Amino acid sequence: MKNDSLTIFEKSREGRSSFSISKSKIDNIELSNIPAKYLRDQKARLPEVSERDLVSHYVKLSNKNMHVDANFYPLGSCTMKYNPKINEDIAACESFKKMHPLQSDDDLQGILKLIYEFEEFLCDLIGFDVMTLHPAAGAHGEMTALMMAKKYFESKGDEGRHIILVPDSSHGTNPSSAFMCGFDKVVTVKSDENGEIDINDLKEKCSKEVACLMVTNPNTLGIFETRITDIAKIVHDNGALLYGDGANMNALMGITRPGDMGFDFMHLNLHKTFSAPHGGGGPGSGPVGVKEFLKQFLPKPVIVKNKNRFSFKDDQCNTIGAVRAFYGNLSVIVKAFCYIKSLGKKELKRSSMMAVLNARYLYAKLKNIFPVPYDKPCLHEFVMSIKPNDNGVHTVDLAKALIDFGIHPPTVYFPLIVREAIMIEPTETESIETLDDFISIMESIAQDIEKDPKKIKDAPKTTPVMRLDEVGAARKPIVNWFDIETE
Ligand SMILES: Cc1ncc(COP(=O)(O)O)c(C=O)c1O
Incomplete structure (x- = not known):
């Protein structure tokens, strides 16, 4: 009509x-x-x-709108898994909704207990001693952690450490967080031919000026850093700290603990791994776990338990201070708490195993069609690319073509070390039928790239608008009808 x-x-x-x-x-x-x-x-x-x-x-x-409730959403790095609705229902209960952070501790015993138990559960799951739930996103977790690192070195009188090391496969938030926290130099460590941190390059760059190495494990290529304990030793022998970007914890839950690998502190993304919805800049949560020696630097307040009574405490001597108002994004915390309580540790482990199995299944089928930069088993996600000079078709065209099949485009052009990268993360919530459908669609797109490249370059055809000026849309968005009229 x-x-x-x-x-x-x-x-x-x-x-x-x-x-x-x-x-x-x-x-x-x-x-x-x-x-x-x-x-x-x-x-x-x-x-x-x-x-x-x-x-x-x-x-x-x-x-x-494309969304996780309706569409396959294999957005590498972002873990867009289906989020059970019961978590939403519980977080929306009147008793949570009407709570106010300025109520007295006595009024808030239930929620303080929930937060306290959640922190304990997360510590046990990832192998750290204490946790803070303040940070509102993964990047905010990184920033909180690096502020603690700064304070830690200041407290030791070790103030010459101004460098943060990041692998060349790292997420862009890592170097940004380093600069935000006042470290004046970010040095990139190269990846080797297996897609892991190049140990020799790390040794060369690790010095007494380095405060911290930030490592994502598995890394953004979906590859496990097999020499992580050697990496930890190199970093610690230089007096520096090893930080874990735990955004990829969906591969490891219940299987192995970063705290046991030598990480000193690490953030998690509740809004990815622990099934709280995210996207569109919605509320997130990036809790940070630390080893005992960093506990004194945690943001304030912390929640303490004294004979079954819970209260806020904000007088730690070396705290970095408050990193946000009140105590974390409560609704996200409640959703994640419901998720871990309804699954339990055993099922969390099975989720991670299924996430890896699903990614490996896709990888095994697709690597015969599209080139892969590192031909080794992936964990929960993998990176592939488009053959050079494939009739002028680029990764962006492949991503756009998927929209016409009702599939949300995967992450593209990241990590930066892979030319024409496309990063696929199916997550554990997708069925074998969905994965098989995706494989057939990718096969048919691969054939079109060879035989009918124009069809791919003209995609998408099923959306109200086709190709946007993406830079213009990001830098000069026109979101008002009357501005369109006057353009
Ligand atoms: C590896 C990695 N690190 C950090 C982040 C940043 O998390 P956030 O978007 O919550 O700030 C992401 C987000 O996708 C990520 O994939």
Whole structure:
């Protein structure tokens, strides 16, 4: 229907309305109480539509969206697994929703117990002594951790350590966090021919000026750093700290513990591994676990238990201070807590094993069709690419072509060390049927790349708009209908 393709502004007809407020009620509002600078000087330009058209507008918009509840979403590095709805329901309970952080500790015993037990569970799962749930994202966890590292060296009078080492496969947030925390130099450590940290390069770059090496394990190629204990020794022999970017913990839950590999501190991404929804900049949580010797530097407040009573404590002598208001993103914490409680440690381990199995299944089938940079078994994700000069088709075209099959494009052009990279992470929540469908779709796209490259370069065809000017959309977004009219 022609009407279907119109925006809500184009559907607007003067005088139509979804609801009405009696004029007398409006007249009763005392406008003089509102400072003049907050009053409109002209009527808001809102679409005038019936309730029926309004509902239809929002339902159709939601159907245009790709999301984990409807689509296969193999977004490498981001762990977009299906999130059980029961976690949402529990987090939305009145008792959680109506809680206020300024209530007294006595009023908050239930939630303080939940947080305390959750911290204990996470410590045990990843092998650390204490945990903070303050940080609101993975990157915020990194920043919190590096602030602690800074304070740690200051407290020892070891103040010449101004360098942070990161592998060349690292996530962009790692070097950014280092600069944010005032370390003035980030030095890249090369990967070797197996996609792991090059030990010789690390030895060369590790010095008394280095504060910390940040390692993601498995790394962003989906490859396990097999020499992690040697890496830890090199770093520690130089007096530096080993930081774990634990965003890829979905590969390891219940199987092995980063704390036992030699990491001194590490963040987790609850909004990835522990099944709290994320995306679109929604609330996240990046808890940081530390070994005992770093405990005194944790952000304040911490939660303590004294004879079955829980309370906030904010007088640790060497704390880095507060890194956010109150105590973490509570709804994300509750969702993740429900997830680990409903699965238990044994099933968490099975989730990680299934995540790895699903990725290896796809890898085994797809590596015959698309080139892989490191031909070795992956963990929960893997990276492949497009053959050079494939009829002018690039990774971005392959990603766009997947949209026409109802698949969210995987992460592309990351990690930076792989040319035309495409990074696939199916997660444990997808069935073998979905994976097989994906394989057939990738096979058919590979054939089109050879025989009908224009079809791939013209994709997507099924979306309201085709190729956007992505730089323009990011730098100069036009999100207002009236701006479009005047463009
Ligand atoms: C390896 C890695 N490190 C860090 C981050 C940053 O996490 P966040 O997006 O929550 O800040 C991500 C996010 O995807 C990641 O994949």
